[in-house]
Amino acid sequence: MLLLPQQRYICLSVHIRRLITTSASREAYLETLPSHEGITCLSLNRPRSKNAISIRMLQELHECLDHVHYDKRQTFLPLVHTRVLIIRSSSSGAFCAGADLIERRTMSPVQVNKFLVDLRNGLHKLETAPVPTIAAIDGPALGGGLELALAADLRVAGIDVTKIGLPETKLGIIPGAGGTQRVTRLLGLAKAKDMIFTGRMLTAQEAHAWGLVDYVSEEGSSGFYRALQLAQSIAANAPLALRAAKQAISRAPELALEPGLDFERASYEPLLHSKDRIEALEAFQEKRVPIFKGE
Numbered sequence: 001m002l003l004l005p006q007q008r009y010i011c012l013s014v015h016i017r018r019l020i021t022t023s024a025s026r027e028a029y030l031e032t033l034p035s036h037e038g039i040t041c042l043s044l045n046r047p048r049s050k051n052a053i054s055i056r057m058l059q060e061l062h063e064c065l066d067h068v069h070y071d072k073r074q075t076f077l078p079l080v081h082t083r084v085l086i087i088r089s090s091s092s093g094a095f096c097a098g099a100d101l102i103e104r105r106t107m108s109p110v111q112v113n114k115f116l117v118d119l120r121n122g123l124h125k126l127e128t129a130p131v132p133t134i135a136a137i138d139g140p141a142l143g144g145g146l147e148l149a150l151a152a153d154l155r156v157a158g159i160d161v162t163k164i165g166l167p168e169t170k171l172g173i174i175p176g177a178g179g180t181q182r183v184t185r186l187l188g189l190a191k192a193k194d195m196i197f198t199g200r201m202l203t204a205q206e207a208h209a210w211g212l213v214d215y216v217s218e219e220g221s222s223g224f225y226r227a228l229q230l231a232q233s234i235a236a237n238a239p240l241a242l243r244a245a246k247q248a249i250s251r252a253p254e255l256a257l258e259p260g261l262d263f264e265r266a267s268y269e270p271l272l273h274s275k276d277r278i279e280a281l282e283a284f285q286e287k288r289v290p291i292f293k294g295e
Helices: 005-021 055-070 109-127 144-150 179-187 189-198 204-210 223-235 239-254 257-273 275-286
Strands: 028-032 039-044 084-089 133-137 154-157
Touching: 028 055, 039 055, 039 223, 055 109, 084 223, 109 144, 133 144, 133 223, 144 179, 154 204, 154 223, 179 189, 239 257, 239 275, 257 275
Parallel strands: 039 084, 084 133, 133 154
Antiparallel strands: 028 039
C-alpha cells in the first residue's frame, strides 16, 4: 500500500520515538534513519526546557559533532555513510531556546567564560562539518538556539513557528556565539542591526522573507518533514562531490575571485579520478540512476 507523504512522516516519527527511548539519558545524540539512507539526525533532547543549552548538552553536542567529523566505522553509528546531517528537536514544538539561563545563574564568571568558548567552538564544528547540514526549526529558536541554526548550511522552519530571533539586547548583552557575525554575513548590515538592536521576534514566514531561513513547511506539516525532503534531494548526489562543493563554497566569502577560482579547481581535481565520477558517466550513458558509494 502506498502512503501519502504526511503518512510516511507519521510512520517515520513513530520509528524515531522508539529510538529516542534508547537515548533518553542523553541531552544530545545522533540517530540514523533506516528508511532514509545517508541521513543522520543530531537530536536535542531537553524537552522540559525547550532544549535550552546546558553545560551537559553542550558537551554531548561536541561529542556528536566529533563523531560526524572523525568516525570511521568504529563507533555505534555507521557515520561514514552520512551524507546529510539534520539538527532537530527530539520533541515536537521545539528547537532550541538558547542558553539555559537558570543554570547560568549558578555559574561563576570563569564557568560562564568557558561555556561561551565551548559554545563558539561547538558551532564552529557544526559549521565545518564535512557534510551538508540542515537545521529543522519546529519551535522557538532564540539567542544561542538561532546561533546554532545559523551555523548549519541551511535552515527550514515549521509554518507555525512564531519565535525566531536574537533577543540578547533585552537581557543586557549581545549575541555571543557568532550571532552578530553570521547574521550580518547572511542578511547584510542593515537587517542585522535591525534584528539585533530591536531584539524582535520573527515568525517563520517573516524569517523566510528576511532570508534568515531557506524553507518553510506547508500547512499541516513540520519543519523536520520539509528538512527531510530537502535532505533526501541532497543525499541522492555524490558524497565526495557534496563535501568538495561545501568546502569550495564556504571559502568563497574570504577569498578574492582569482584565489577562489584556484581553490575551486583544487577541490574539483580529485573528483575526476573518483569511482563515483566514473559511475555517474556510466549511469548517464546507460540512462539509469547512478549508485554513489563515496569512493
